[in-house]
Amino acid sequence: xxxxxxxxxxxxxxxxxxxxxxxxxxxxxxxxxxxxxxxxxxxxxxxxxxxxxxxxxxxxxxxxxxxxxxxxxxxxxxxxxxxxxxxxxxxxxxxxxxxxxxxxxxxxxxxxxxxxxxxxxxxxxxxxxxxxxxxxxxxxxxxxxxxxxxxxxxxxxxxxxxxxxxxxxxxxxxxxxxxxxxxxxxxxxxxxxxxxxxxxxxxxxxxxxxxxxxxxxxxxxxxxxxxxxxxxxxxxxxxxxxxxxxxxxxxxxxxxxxxxxxxxxxxxxxxxxxxxxxxxxxxxxxxxxxxxxxxxxxxxxxxxxxxxxxxxxxxxxxxxxxxxxxxxxxxxxxxxxxxxxxxxxx
Amino acid sequence: xxxxxxxxxxxxxxxxxxxxxxxxxxxxxxxxxxxxxxxxxxxxxxxxxxxxxxxxxxxxxxxxxxxxxxxxxxxxxxxxxxxxxxxxxxxxxxxxxxxxxxxxxxxxxxxxxxxxxxxxxxxxxxxxxxxxxxxxxxxxxxxxxxxxxxxxxxxxxxxxxxxxxxxxxxxxxxxxxxxxxxxxxxxxxxxxxxxxxxxxxxxxxxxxxxxxxxxxxxxxxxxxxxxxxxxxxxxxxxxxxxxxxxxxxxxxxxxxxxxxxxxxxxxxxxxxxxxxxxxxxxxxxxxxxxxxxxxxxxxxxxxxxxxxxxxxxxxxxxxxxxxxxxxxxxxxxxxxxxxxxxxxxxxxxxxxxxxxxxxxxxxxxxxxxxxxxxxxxxxxxxxxxxxxxxxxxxxxxxxxxxxxxxxxxxxxxxxxxxxxxxxxxxxxxxxxxx
Numbered sequence: 001x002x003x004x005x006x007x008x009x010x011x012x013x014x015x016x017x018x019x020x021x022x023x024x025x026x027x028x029x030x031x032x033x034x035x036x037x038x039x040x041x042x043x044x045x046x047x048x049x050x051x052x053x054x055x056x057x058x059x060x061x062x063x064x065x066x067x068x069x070x071x072x073x074x075x076x077x078x079x080x081x082x083x084x085x086x087x088x089x090x091x092x093x094x095x096x097x098x099x100x101x102x103x104x105x106x107x108x109x110x111x112x113x114x115x116x117x118x119x120x121x122x123x124x125x126x127x128x129x130x131x132x133x134x135x136x137x138x139x140x141x142x143x144x145x146x147x148x149x150x151x152x153x154x155x156x157x158x159x160x161x162x163x164x165x166x167x168x169x170x171x172x173x174x175x176x177x178x179x180x181x182x183x184x185x186x187x188x189x190x191x192x193x194x195x196x197x198x199x200x201x202x203x204x205x206x207x208x209x210x211x212x213x214x215x216x217x218x219x220x221x222x223x224x225x226x227x228x229x230x231x232x233x234x235x236x237x238x239x240x241x242x243x244x245x246x247x248x249x250x251x252x253x254x255x256x257x258x259x260x261x262x263x264x265x266x267x268x269x270x271x272x273x274x275x276x277x278x279x280x281x282x283x284x285x286x287x288x289x290x291x292x293x294x295x296x297x298x299x300x301x302x303x304x305x306x307x308x309x310x311x312x313x314x315x316x317x318x319x320x321x322x323x324x325x326x327x328x329x330x331x332x333x334x335x336x337x338x339x340x341x342x343x344x345x346x
Numbered sequence: 347x348x349x350x351x352x353x354x355x356x357x358x359x360x361x362x363x364x365x366x367x368x369x370x371x372x373x374x375x376x377x378x379x380x381x382x383x384x385x386x387x388x389x390x391x392x393x394x395x396x397x398x399x400x401x402x403x404x405x406x407x408x409x410x411x412x413x414x415x416x417x418x419x420x421x422x423x424x425x426x427x428x429x430x431x432x433x434x435x436x437x438x439x440x441x442x443x444x445x446x447x448x449x450x451x452x453x454x455x456x457x458x459x460x461x462x463x464x465x466x467x468x469x470x471x472x473x474x475x476x477x478x479x480x481x482x483x484x485x486x487x488x489x490x491x492x493x494x495x496x497x498x499x500x501x502x503x504x505x506x507x508x509x510x511x512x513x514x515x516x517x518x519x520x521x522x523x524x525x526x527x528x529x530x531x532x533x534x535x536x537x538x539x540x541x542x543x544x545x546x547x548x549x550x551x552x553x554x555x556x557x558x559x560x561x562x563x564x565x566x567x568x569x570x571x572x573x574x575x576x577x578x579x580x581x582x583x584x585x586x587x588x589x590x591x592x593x594x595x596x597x598x599x600x601x602x603x604x605x606x607x608x609x610x611x612x613x614x615x616x617x618x619x620x621x622x623x624x625x626x627x628x629x630x631x632x633x634x635x636x637x638x639x640x641x642x643x644x645x646x647x648x649x650x651x652x653x654x655x656x657x658x659x660x661x662x663x664x665x666x667x668x669x670x671x672x673x674x675x676x677x678x679x680x681x682x683x684x685x686x687x688x689x690x691x692x693x694x695x696x697x698x699x700x701x702x703x704x705x706x707x708x709x710x711x712x713x714x715x716x717x718x719x720x721x722x723x724x725x726x727x728x729x730x731x732x733x734x735x736x737x738x739x740x741x742x743x744x745x746x747x748x749x750x751x752x753x754x755x756x757x758x759x760x761x762x763x764x765x766x767x768x769x770x771x772x773x774x775x776x777x778x779x780x
Binding site: 129162163172173174175176179180185186187189192195204205207274317319320321 | 761
């Protein structure tokens with residue numbers, strides 16, 4: 001039996017109209033519409049387009065929740081095995097809508113999705129991590145190559161095959177584990193011999209490129225500065241109320257320092273799993289120096305210690321999570337008019 | 347230096363009245379071994395169990411894995427500095443009980459020990475699902491402090507492994523039992539090594555040892571590796587247990603004593619030695635936490651490689667995050683000295699695989715072998731039998747609150763599985779970009 005596919009397109013490719021019809025409300029039609037005909041042919045009977053969802057680009061942008069829910073319903077109603085969206089070429093709103101519904105359906109219906117865009121379509125950067133996006137030309141002139149590529153990738157996913165570079169999708173930048181035929185040590189020595197001989201070889205992991213943060217200039221007036229404490233050393237109230245993981249933290253905690261002059265073993269601990277916790281649990285000031293900051297506050301060296309502290313565990317924590325924690329904590333500190341932060345690690 | 351490894355293949359473990367090997371079955375006198383280990387008064391309790399490949403058994407938290415070995419020839423014993431004296435090893439004849447491991451477990455250093463599943467999806471990720479395991483469940487005394495408990499358990503594992511091999515020694519010497527294989531490894535003097543195979547490229551191995559401390563420690567001849575300058579070691583010394591794990595880092599990429607004894611990079615370099623390359627030396631170096639130490643050790647390790655006059659080297663890492671800085675320094679210093687490198691590491695790319703995998707980077711690191719993304723999630727189904735302490739799964743690195751479900755299944759990152767992303771390249775796991 002052929003696989004069942006639902007196809008998402010915008011008002012333009014449905015032949016309803018251009019910019020003037022971009023508010024066109026979402027509708028579902030049985031069978032193929034517009035580019036669906038060519039896609040259906042390219043699927044060569046192995047998969048059938050059972051329904052087409054048509055939605056104006058502005059409507060999709062303005063009513064994202066409603067559109068996602070409607071696409072989810074259509075996929076369920078038509079018992080879809082896969083969602084195709086687009087191709088959107090370089091149409092920004094269309095590409096973003098294709099990415100949005102594809103990503104939503106993958107997560108909430110649990111079926112694969114394939115879309116297609118020009119590499120500079122803004123939908124690419126937002127959704128490439130989640131999706132296979134076939135690379136297309138920048139206009140509908142690229143339809144002739146986009147359609148067979150989408151169909152080929154869709155059939156691979158439907159059959160449970162792992163897509164390869166030959167499928168022409170935009171690299172997602174996602175690392176996936178696999179078992180190779182040989183152990184890592186053997187692969188390493190083989191690669192070394194190639195490198196010695198000057199033969200071509202492919203690294204298994206291209207080295208990352210990092211953001212570099214320029215340090216801010218020194219605080220001139222410490223006497224009136226509010227100083228905050230932020231740690232990746234895992235200092236939390238006893239019992240770890242926010243359940244920050246010992247490694248690979250998924251969250252951070254925000255805790256009040258109100259009335260606290262010294263961190264004590266009965267009320268504080270570390271959640272960090274990457275070091276011997278004995279000394280941090282004995283006296284958490286060793287990692288988060290509240291006692292010393294209170295002294296400096298009394299002595300008038302600093303204006304005051306910020307009333308909240310922020311803590312996470314920097315042990316195998318992904319860069320994406322760390323960046324998110326940093327941005328959120330930074331914004332909170334900025335809003336609270338904190339002048340400087342002491343970041344303690346372990 | 348020449349070392350012969352006399353390997354007896356063990357296919358089954360059982361408890362019985364006398365410890366010894368027959369037809370591939372290792373019988374263990376439980377009482378005798380338990381009493382022997384309890385001679386260490388820092389231990390309140392010891393109990394032994396066995397686990398075989400394919401069984402519905404989960405072992406956690408596992409601290410270390412050790413392969414039973416002892417010397418058949420005269421001279422210093424294996425595990426120098428712990429079992430043997432501090433004099434050199436790596437020569438003569440060594441008995442190996444192959445296909446088995448001693449796994450130490452129990453109430454240990456909770457956060458960073460590992461899981462070993464003997465069957466199911468988790469078993470694919472740990473090399474120790476393929477070995478017959480004697481599990482030593484250890485209970486340090488109440489008054490023993492955390493870092494001392496690590497030492498107690500480390501030494502108990504070495505003693506148990508040495509005891510098992512020693513009890514089979516007489517049978518081998520009297521030829522009542524024959525080794526299944528005998529393999530000879532030669533580590534000639536430098537004068538000889540330098541002139542051997544003039545047409546083949548000279549290659550060294552820079553072997554990074556975890557030394558972030560506390561509880562992130564490795565021992566070389568009993569010396570804490572954070573106190574060493576990088577130095578040369580004969581590959582045959584590693585086979586006699588000159589390098590011992592004292593690690594409580596994430597289980598996936600800590601080098602257990604077993605993988606130090608069976609270092610796959612050394613094995614692969616030997617396999618190509620005299621054919622495609624001339625393997626002239628192993629340089630051990632550390633991964634200390636201060637910048638001065640990192641600079642000193644990386645410069646010194648690369649200097650040793652230059653003194654050996656090698657054209658290229660494999661560099662293997664242990665651990666992740668902070669040691670990535672050491673890996674990268676070793677890499678660019680070697681490359682800028684004209685020594686070609688291949689790095690063996692693993693990745694922390696996040697559960698969705700989309701973050702940068704390493705904490706440091708250099709453009710010279712253009713040849714990298716990866717042992718996989720340690721953040722990958724896996725669901726481990728319930729097992730009929732659990733040896734150790736299941737609630738520990740909640741705080742084992744890579745596990746998280748709620749990871750142990752009521753039915754006994756667990757949701758963890760493969761980070762929690764012993765040896766899953768071993769950075770000596772012990773397993774076949776790797777990763778690629780989609």
